[in-house]
Amino acid sequence: MSFLLTLPIPQLVQRIPVSFILYSMYAPHSIFLNPFKSVLYTTFVKERELATKVSAEGGFSEREQLVWVLWKILKGDGNDVNAFSFHLFCICSRSPRLVPILLVP
DSSP states (O other): OGGGGGSOGGGHHHHHHHHHHHHHTTTTSOGGGOTTHHHHHHHHHHHHHHHHHHHHTTOOOTTHHHHHHHHHHHHTOGGGGGGSOHHHHHHSOOOGGGOGGGOOO
16 A cells, blocks of 8 residues: 555545555554655655655646645654544645644654
8 A cells, every 4th residue: 555655646635544544544553663664754754855846837737735744644643634534635725834844753
């Protein structure tokens, strides 16, 4: 399943639920015990860098919602994501407080 995190941007809708599934399989335990933590972290760093470049140019990257979901998971707040519709993540704009450059795990 972790290979789905490397899908190109058109499959963003699939990448957000995959991230959450990789998290939720081990949700009762700390994120530090999750064997997928390294994949989630590597994806977070890569996607954050790409989204930051777009933001720096004044644009909006569709990756920002994925970055936010990964950030919440890596902070240990993955259960907060459960309350949201994954489709909503892909179609709504972000809050200025959630620009990728400000999200550090």
